[in-house]
Amino acid sequence: MALNPEELSTETLAEVLAAGGRPADSEREIKIVDTTFRDAHQSIWATRMRTEHILSLIDDVTNAGFEHVDLVAPIEFDVPVRYIREDPWERVRLVHEAAPDTKFRAMVRSRNLASFDFLPDDVIHTWVERLRANGFAVIGAFDGLNDIDNIADTLVLAKELGAETYGCLSYCLSPVHTDQLYIDKAKELLDRTDCDRIMLKDAPGLLTPDRMKTIIPAIRSVIGDRTLEVHTHSLTGLSPLTYLFAAELGVDAIHTSIAPLANGQGQPATQALARDLRALGYTVNIDDERVDNASKRIQEIADNEGKPVGVPRAYDGVHYMHQLPGGMLTNFESQLATAGLSDRFEDLLYETARVREELAYPIMITPFAQFVGTQAVMNVISGERYSVVPNEIKKYALGYYGEPLAPIDPDVLEKIIANGSSEIKEERPELQPALPALQEQYPDDDIDTILLRATISGNNVDEMKRYVAEGRSGQGEGIAGGTLTALVKQIADIAETGQFRLKAEDLEINLTKGENK
Numbered sequence: 166m167a168l169n170p171e172e173l174s175t176e177t178l179a180e181v182l183a184a185g186g187r188p189a190d191s192e193r194e195i196k197i198v199d200t201t202f203r204d205a206h207q208s209i210w211a212t213r214m215r216t217e218h219i220l221s222l223i224d225d226v227t228n229a230g231f232e233h234v235d236l237v238a239p240i241e242f243d244v245p246v247r248y249i250r251e252d253p254w255e256r257v258r259l260v261h262e263a264a265p266d267t268k269f270r271a272m273v274r275s276r277n278l279a280s281f282d283f284l285p286d287d288v289i290h291t292w293v294e295r296l297r298a299n300g301f302a303v304i305g306a307f308d309g310l311n312d313i314d315n316i317a318d319t320l321v322l323a324k325e326l327g328a329e330t331y332g333c334l335s336y337c338l339s340p341v342h343t344d345q346l347y348i349d350k351a352k353e354l355l356d357r358t359d360c361d362r363i364m365l366k367d368a369p370g371l372l373t374p375d376r377m378k379t380i381i382p383a384i385r386s387v388i389g390d391r392t393l394e395v396h397t398h399s400l401t402g403l404s405p406l407t408y409l410f411a412a413e414l415g416v417d418a419i420h421t422s423i424a425p426l427a428n429g430q431g432q433p434a435t436q437a438l439a440r441d442l443r444a445l446g447y448t449v450n451i452d453d454e455r456v457d458n459a460s461k462r463i464q465e466i467a468d469n470e471g472k473p474v475g476v477p478r479a480y481d482g483v484h485y486m487h488q489l490p491g492g493m494l495t496n497f498e499s500q501l502a503t504a505g506l507s508d509r510f511e512d513l514l515y516e517t518a519r520v521r522e523e524l525a526y527p528i529m530i531t532p533f534a535q536f537v538g539t540q541a542v543m544n545v546i547s548g549e550r551y552s553v554v555p556n557e558i559k560k561y562a563l564g565y566y567g568e569p570l571a572p573i574d575p576d577v578l579e580k581i582i583a584n585g586s587s588e589i590k591e592e593r594p595e596l597q598p599a600l601p602a603l604q605e606q607y608p609d610d611d612i613d614t615i616l617l618r619a620t621i622s623g624n625n626v627d628e629m630k631r632y633v634a635e636g637r638s639g640q641g642e643g644i645a646g647g648t649l650t651a652l653v654k655q656i657a658d659i660a661e662t663g664q665f666r667l668k669a670e671d672l673e674i675n676l677t678k679g680e681n682k
């Protein structure tokens with residue numbers, strides 16, 4: 166039985182653990198959604214798990230008793246094409262063939278998938294159809310502004326196609342992200358999509374035990390007996406305790422990954438949570454031997470390829486200021502070092518917190534974490550705040566991505582409008598279908614490859630196909646440095662005056678220095 170929130174405290178949990186756990190008649194099952202194949206390596210290995218890695222782990226992972234196995238979000242399509250030079254759709258098919266009875270999950274990111282801009286409806290809807298056709302039994306969606314308009318049709322379509330569906334409530338810590346907001350959003354989500362499950366999605370790892378005591382009952386008051394799951398990251402050291410509080414408050418499922426591909430920027434470790442939940446009297450139907458086998462294989466891959474492993478982190482209060490997700494935080498640090506600007510890292514964190522507040526507290530989740538972080542970099546490097554405005558920031562301010570939850574700082578909004586690209590109109594243009602033209606241009610491509618072309622820029626799809634044709638799939642090294650590194654270097658070296666347009670991969674910024682134009 167779940168405890169009353171007013172009775173729940175760290176002392177309560179400590180007393181239960183010290184007493185050897187709960188009586189057997191109080192047992193309740195806590196289900197585990199495994200994130201090893203998706204968010205774990207996304208957060209710790211920069212999404213560099215290859216298909217061969219997954220297939221070497223799949224027998225143990227899919228037979229370990231997890232309720233679902235999380236496999237893909239859009240980034241798990243983007244990175245294999247750009248960097249590893251693997252066909253991600255072929256990966257999906259091979260994984261489903263290897264474990265046909267497993268419920269694999271796919272998540273859809275708003276209306277932009279792996280790109281920064283919104284994509285036409287025909288791309289989004291066909292993407293969902295192809296996820297289902299390629300075997301996914303569970304399909305969910307999230308939006309970084311919790312704008313239900315951006316995910317409702319995805320969830321409705323996935324359910325019509327026979328998938329189990331989950332809708333995400335993206336978590337953020339701010340004056341506007343109140344319990345009442347989550348009550349309202351949960352109600353709208355269920356009214357419009359009738360999704361089967363609700364996920365409280367905490368990508369920046371901000372949830373605390375105290376916050377759980379009100380937000381979980383608030384969401385439960387709306388969704389009733391519908392499955393409620395929690396997803397968080399281990400960025401402050403509090404996430405294992407947060408999960409124990411979640412269980413005590415009646416959450417049905419939690420997201421974990423198998424150590425050593427756990428902790429740090431990733432999810433808490435399956436091994437530790439299973440142990441602690443059992444000590445509290447809960448049933449966790451996980452095969453420990455299978456998990457241990459997978460753990461040894463992960464360590465073997467890390468040792469052989471020089472990949473990092475997750476390490477538990479100490480509490481860091483500064484994290485609650487900038488709220489950057491773990492993988493992005495690591496990328497910023499390495500990219501600033503590459504650009505010879507390591508001494509500005511702390512400045513960047515504080516500037517990120519300031520920008521986020523000025524922009525009405527967008528949730529630091531893809532793509533808004535990248536937008537806010539890039540604006541912060543531009544402010545730190547250029548010497549004058551908002552003199553450099555990425556196109557995406559102006560589009561965000563104009564409501565292209567959905568309605569901000571609070572007013573944007575009026576002085577900042579004025580600078581964004583003035584210094585952003587004049588080509589960006591106040592009203593978002595209506596998007597025309599994209600697939601017919603791509604199918605005409607690439608008549609020999611199947612629909613899955615056409616979808617990759619619709620979401621991934623440049624010649625990356627052709628390069629991936631070349632690697633596959635040459636038998637070198639999985640051997641790509643991709644583009645060194647990344648988008649932000651290229652932009653930082655150009656900003657640092659730029660002339661004192663003039664107007665410039667800088668572009669690297671999918672991100673474009675316009676810079677005017679010396680005189681407003």
